[in-house]
Amino acid sequence: MNTVDQIKGFLDEADLEAEQPREDLLVVQLPGERKLFTTVSIRAGAHSVVLDAFVARHPDENLDEVYGWLLEQNRRMGAAHYCVDHLGDIYLTARLPNASISAESIDQVLGTILKHADGDFNAILERGFRSAIEREWRWRLSRGEPTTNLAAFTHLAPNGESDEEPVGERSDKPDGPAAP
Numbered sequence: 351m352n353t354v355d356q357i358k359g360f361l362d363e364a365d366l367e368a369e370q371p372r373e374d375l376l377v378v379q380l381p382g383e384r385k386l387f388t389t390v391s392i393r394a395g396a397h398s399v400v401l402d403a404f405v406a407r408h409p410d411e412n413l414d415e416v417y418g419w420l421l422e423q424n425r426r427m428g429a430a431h432y433c434v435d436h437l438g439d440i441y442l443t444a445r446l447p448n449a450s451i452s453a454e455s456i457d458q459v460l461g462t463i464l465k466h467a468d469g470d471f472n473a474i475l476e477r478g479f480r481s482a483i484e485r486e487w488r489w490r491l492s493r494g495e496p497t498t499n500l501a502a503f504t505h506l507a508p509n510g511e512s513d514e515e516p517v518g519e520r521s522d523k524p525d526g527p528a529a530p
Contacts, residue, residue: 353394360453382468401444408438409478416478429462472502
C-alpha cells in the first residue's frame with residue numbers, strides 16, 4: 351500500500367472525507383469554531399509527507415507584530431509550525447518522514463493544525479486587520495446590519511455599542527514536545 355492510500359485509510363477511519371485531485375495529493379477540510387473550516391493539503395513525496403493549511407491572507411497592517419506573534423507561537427507548537435508564502439499569506443505546515451506515518455502521527459498533526467488555525471484565527475485577524483474590523487463595525491452599526499459574525503471583536507466596536515460577549519482568547523499551553 352502506498353503512502354497516500356495509507357493516509358486515506360486513516361482519514362476514512364476518522365470519518366474525514368478527503369478529495370484526491372492528484373495521485374500524490376489529498377485534500378481534507380477540518381471543521382472549526384472561529385474559522386468555519388480549515389483546508390489541509392496532504393502531499394506525499396518520495397521520502398516525506400507535507401501537510402499545509404492556509405490560515406489567513408497577508409495582513410493589512412502591523413506586519414512586524416503579526417509575524418513576531420506567529421514566531422512566538424511556533425515555540426509552543428509541536429507537530430506543525432507557522433510560515434508565510436511569497437505573498438505574505440499565513441500557513442501552518444508540517445513534514446513527516448514516510449517511515450513515521452501512522453494513524454496517530456496523522457491525527458496529531460491534523461489536531462495541531464486545527465487547534466492553531468481555528469484557535470489563533472481571531473488573534474491573527476485582530477493584529478493584522480484591526481482597522482478593517484473597526485471599519486466593518488462602524489459600517490454595520492450605521493446601517494443597522496447584523497453584527498453576529500463580529501461577536502469575537504466586540505471590544506473593537508465603537509463606543510461599546512455592541513451588547514454581545516467577546517469570544518475568549520486561545521490557550522497559550524504548549525502542544526507538547528516538538529516533533530523531531
